[in-house]
Every structure is written in C-alpha cells, then in structure tokens.
Amino acid sequence: MQTVTILRTLFIVLILTGAKNHKLMGQEHPYTADQLMGIAPIDIVGDDYLSKMNKATAKAFEAMKNAASKDGIELQVVSAFRSFDRQKAIYERKYRKYVDQGLTPEQAVEKIIEYSTIPGTSRHHWGTDLDLIDGKPEAPNAVLEPEHFYGDGVFCPMREWMQQHAHNYGFVEVYTNHPQRSGFNHEPWHYSYAPLAIPYLRKFILLDLEQVISKASLLGGIVLDSNFLKRYKTAHILDINPKLL
Numbered sequence: 001m002q003t004v005t006i007l008r009t010l011f012i013v014l015i016l017t018g019a020k021n022h023k024l025m026g027q028e029h030p031y032t033a034d035q036l037m038g039i040a041p042i043d044i045v046g047d048d049y050l051s052k053m054n055k056a057t058a059k060a061f062e063a064m065k066n067a068a069s070k071d072g073i074e075l076q077v078v079s080a081f082r083s084f085d086r087q088k089a090i091y092e093r094k095y096r097k098y099v100d101q102g103l104t105p106e107q108a109v110e111k112i113i114e115y116s117t118i119p120g121t122s123r124h125h126w127g128t129d130l131d132l133i134d135g136k137p138e139a140p141n142a143v144l145e146p147e148h149f150y151g152d153g154v155f156c157p158m159r160e161w162m163q164q165h166a167h168n169y170g171f172v173e174v175y176t177n178h179p180q181r182s183g184f185n186h187e188p189w190h191y192s193y194a195p196l197a198i199p200y201l202r203k204f205i206l207l208d209l210e211q212v213i214s215k216a217s218l219l220g221g222i223v224l225d226s227n228f229l230k231r232y233k234t235a236h237i238l239d240i241n242p243k244l245l
C-alpha cells in the first residue's frame with residue numbers, strides 16, 4: 001500500500017514537473033528546427049514572396065511603412081519570407097552557374113556566400129527579415145546594389161530615413177558596413193525585426209548545422225563539412241549587427 005502511494009505521488013510529481021518544464025520550454029524555445037529552417041514555418045501571413053512574412057513582422061512593417069510614407073519614402077519589399085526550397089533553388093542555380101564558369105566546388109560555394117546563404121540557414125526563413133527599397137524613384141536595373149543606397153544613389157534617402165527611424169519599429173540593419181565585420185557583404189537593404197529575430201537566432205545556433213545540411217543533400221555538399229560550417233557559423237551567422245545578438 002505504502003509503495004503504491006509512493007509510486008503514485010512520484011508519478012504525479014513527474015507529470016507536474018514535466019508539464020511545468022514543457023511550459024517553460026515553450027516560453028523560452030518555442031521553435032523547432034523545421035520552423036527555423038523554412039521547412040515548416042509558423043505565423044506566416046501574405047500571399048506571395050513580396051508580402052509573405054511573420055505576422056508580428058508584418059504589423060510592425062505596416063506601421064513603419066506608414067510613417068515613412070509621411071516623410072516621402074515608399075518602403076517597398078523586394079524579398080521577405082523565403083522557404084527552404086526557394087533558398088535551395090537560388091543556391092543551386094548559382095552553384096551550377098559558377099561551376100559552369102570553371103570554378104571549383106570550394107570556389108563556387110565561397111562565391112555564393114558573399115551574398116546568399118546555404119539553404120536552411122537564411123534569416124529569410126524566419127519571416128522576420130526583409131529586403132527593402134524605396135518604391136518612389138525610378139528603380140535601376142539591379143536594385144540590390146550597395147551603390148544605390150549611398151551618395152546620390154536613388155535609395156540613399158531611404159537608407160538615411162531607416163537609420164533614424166527603423167529601430168522605433170523594431171527593425172535593425174543586419175549586415176552593416178562596419179569595417180571589422182566578416183561574413184556576408186554589406187547589405188544596406190536587409191532589415192530584421194529584432195523582437196522575434198533575436199530569440200530565433202538564439203535557438204537557431206543551438207542546432208546541429210552539419211546534420212541539418214547533410215540531410216538537405218545539396219549540390220557541392222562535399223564542401224559543407226564541419227570545418228566549413230564552423231567558419232560559416234562564426235562569420236556568416238553570428239558576425240552581424242551586435243544589436244541582433
């Protein structure tokens with residue numbers, strides 16, 4: 001009888017502790033690997049690649065867009081949420097192109113990661129990151145070139161407006177032009193909704209990247225070994241604007 005009571009008490013304690021832990025886990029780490037890699041994203045609203053983003057990001061962006069509009073800047077999304085499959089298509093198209101041009105697999109991957117990510121590791125998978133231009137002036141042919149955002153570039157007023165106001169809406173430039181920063185090249189068009197992107201990144205860096213990447217069986221996969229991924233994580237994933245860490 002006594003043993004039964006002890007076991008029963010133990011069982012209840014286990015259930016309660018389990019439930020409590022589960023709840024805590026839910027609050028601290030509510031994201032799974034598939035969600036963080038754009039395979040099973042959550043809370044994505046919008047119909048196409050120009051408007052698909054996380055619900056809270058969309059709300060904050062709408063507020064920022066309205067404020068910018070009053071100051072004569074028409075914030076326009078060029079790229080928002082991107083699924084794993086879409087990133088894989090971008091990566092493999094570039095990979096084929098560079099290898100056809102005579103680059104080795106190593107060189108092709110290094111060239112891809114000047115601006116593009118290894119599928120599964122894009123911040124665009126989270127629905128928190130947006131590539132933005134100013135829709136008001138006539139757009140140049142290739143809009144995402146840094147030169148358009150500086151000096152007499154058509155998107156320079158937008159960059160200046162964002163520098164002053166974006167943080168009020170939770171948006172932070174990710175790949176700054178800080179001279180000591182490594183990883184991706186400077187992207188004056190890429191902003192991240194920090195209130196969500198910070199916890200996403202903290203969870204993302206706990207994933208076993210090698211396992212995740214090998215499962216994706218990518219072109220040039222042989223190059224993406226543990227040494228490569230260690231460097232990639234340090235430089236490309238973590239060497240970003242410190243406000244997002």
Ligand SMILES: [Zn+2]
Nearest residue numbers: 079130131190
């Ligand atoms: Zn981007």
